[in-house]
Amino acid sequence: MDPTQYRENRLKCLATEKTEGKNPYPHKFVVSLSINEYIDKYGGMGNGEHLEDVSVSLAGRIMQKRSSGAKLVFYDLHDDGSKVQVMADARNSDMDEAEFSKFHSNVKRGDIVGITGFPGKSKRGELSIFPKTFKLLSHCLLMMPKQKSAAAADNANLKKQVWTPGSPRNPETYILKDQETRYRLRHLDLMLNNEVREIFKTRCEIIWYIRRFLKDLRFLEVETPMMNMIAGGAAARPFVTHHNELNMRLSMRIAPELNLKKLIVGGLSRVYEIGKQFYEGIDLTHNPEFTTCEFYMAYADYNDLMEITEQMLSGMVKELTNGSYKIKYHANGIDKDPIEIDFTPPFRRIDMIEELEKMAGLSIPKDISSEEANKYLKDACLKFDIKCRPPETTARLLDKLVGHFLEETCVNPVFIINHPEIMSPLAKWHRSKPGLTERFELFINKFEVCNAYTELNDPVVQRQRFAEQLKDRQSGDDEAMALDETFCTALEYGLPPPPTGGWGLGIDRLTMLLTDSQNIKEVILFPAMKPQE
Template identity: 40%
Template sequence: MAEEQKNSAPQTEQELSELLRLRREKLAALQEAGEDPFQQTRFAWDATSRQIKENFDAMEGQSVKVAGRLMSKRGMGKVSFCDLQDRDGRIQLYARQDEMDEAVYKKFKKFDIGDIVGVDGEVFRTQRGEMSVRAKDITLLSKSLLPLPEKFHGLQDKELRYRQRYVDLIMNPEVKRNFIIRSQFIKHVRNFMDARGYMEVETPVLNTISGGATAKPFITHHNTLDLDMYMRIATELPLKRLIVGGLDRVYEIGRIFRNEGMDPKHNPEFTTIELYQAYADFNDMMDLFEDLLSSAAKEILGTYELEWQGEKLDLTPGWPRLTMAEAVKQYVGIDFMAIDSDAEAVAAAKAHGVELPETADKTWGNALYECFDQKVEEKLIQPTFITMHPVDVSPLAKRSPKDPRLTERFELFVCRSEMGNAFSELNDPIDQKGRFQKQVELRDKGDDEAGMMDEDYITALEYGLPPTGGLGIGIDRCVMMLTNSDSIRDVILFPTMKPL
């Protein structure tokens, strides 16, 4: 049985077994002849498919060396056509027996789809007008022992794409594009921050306490110290210590770990950028965030207009800014600024079908926040800043001088998704210790997402934290938006998966 030379997946277990046997026999024959492809060490390619296509007029007739994976083979008589896929895309190969060494051509005829080859040839255009490389010599650089699927993206089990990302990347150009855009976005972020005088730093992933966010941490154990440690749920508190130390503008791009549920917007490990600027406030952070995200879209996609989750978005700067109370009044109909008591606020929320979590105190601030979270967030499509969050849900943000129930905090929402969170940072050590204590009390009541007391951070604040603006941005969600991806798994190369 000869293996078919076209991009088709085996239909049965028996066919797959036969293909695997044939490929291994081919490998064994090569090794016995002293031509083991796995002994090849390098191939000095000098052109890619994109370079050839974009510069064809100048390169036509020139000798080139290209390398990549065979994705199809047609012909196989005295003339063969193949599609070679490299890092930039695909280019057609034209191989003719009377234009190559006969022994090389015979070996080439036995190559399989998926094999990785190096080609020495000449740039030309076929009679049908297709830009191609006329092969003079073809070297087998690595043997593919498993057949490629015909349409990997068409498999019913979508999770297989995430488990075998290497095959997903081979078969689906749009998947590779997602991760190219991700890389471009992170590069844009770094350039943007560096140009504004920020210093990139690194802070610990393992900590003796969990802090900086409201989230359930992963717990591990350090054997030498015989000490439980927490994988970081945020980079906030170490970065603000650096502001205390005089590094006035700092940022960190890094992995965050939260022991929480998994859904299209959440993965247990994800990437954020957190940045802090001395002598700034949350208004400065809003300006910076709007500039960062809109300029990224313009630079990477060439437009402020894009589509995400079936919605047409416009990232042209000048995004709406609403207080949380204004948003709840507009979308729910409750005017929390006209309510004075906790009981009245909780009752108003309940009348609109909003229940407070059992672990939450029945306060004005928690009622306002739950009304927003349960009734408003889902309605925010175009980029919108929601500001002035209640103190009850903002343990690290500075109180508003106009209303001590509120904080100088904002979140940016796009297409029903929170993209980032920012504060005018709380720098009063006495107030901060009281809020930490409140978090400890919630933790004692069973809220395992509540924060812990961080005595060293209080000590740092007692030395003096200047007025500071801070901002945390979800890198993955920004990339989801820029790539029109529905799931966070589509923008993380190796998302967390349950073992088979």
């Protein structure tokens, strides 16, 4: 049938009901059990057993309809990832046979219905509900994409998911396959592809776990502004907006770091925030708005934070996978064999400069901030055919070399530690290695997932670091940090020493790993999309 004609026919039916004085969109239907609860309560019944003296009310969306004559209609009723069969028999209905036949001829796939009836199992052992009353609650006016078979919709058993976190997914089983349609019409994607629902349930589980973990460590969850005069706390290009009432230019935040550290100065010794950050960039692992968790902990250094990170992530994986530290991930696409990623603690630690020199056969000048070091790294990139877009600052060159040589070795979780000061303007200098900082980045499957460091608490040095960043901005690096005078002033009141530890985790990338997703759009309900032509 022509989809346009289908919609027109359904609209005409609705109009007819309204002219007859009927309300096709009831205000209320009382549900006594969810489908999940129904399965739990009555799933143990014997084959062919019926409980005709029990009355249950269920609601959900019709995803399959199969007629067996005018007096018997079978439906698959879905809700929240679970399914139950509906056996609509005219003999059990509160309608006479003519009404029954007319009513069910108008029930279409995609309609949301409310059913009151008794539980039972078919002779083949399929849990069902046998309706006495059957109400249309909300009409699906658009033609639903077709499934290959009822078996494809059934997913074997929707109560017990085929896919669980940490195991490979199979998008080939999706009813709706076109990615562009799936991301733009997420409501349809969730309706038709049950594994997609599980991805976002897992995302929620990840966030819930982080909140529980940090609560147990006595952290307070806080909120900080998303619009600021200066977008500080990370190296990135921010989005700029304008406040008409105040006639102010504002930047969408790229990190909550500076505001959170002000709270540490104020005496809130353990704070965290889970929320959105915004900056330019879109590809398989970047979305212009994304979710992070950042926490700041007084009297902790980067060694403490590495231990906390190991405990958090290994415990999270073990909980999500029901007891394993290992997950399967399709690093090279679903048509390749998945790799195994092992979160068993402790995680490997590698010193950035030492390991880079060893793997690349380099001898980087000790004064990394010198012109000599910059020229040496330019030559190294040229030698290994590593491209670095202008401006070729020492920090950018080092980042490219580390990406080429070190990050490629980080499949299981690895801490790359002790970054140079020129790459880490907010991190405290290393206590025993001049020119370096007490910082780490956690890489898993070759991508950065976590970034943390012992926080710089000397306001004089912080201003110097910002000044050095300003030079990079003037040379064309639009991702270099700007000077935030209000933050430097806050530091002058004293950031708690022994040092404060600061930590940030990308929720989206971690969710990608734990749901076997190769595109960040798979784990964001409404990802950024180019306008349709």
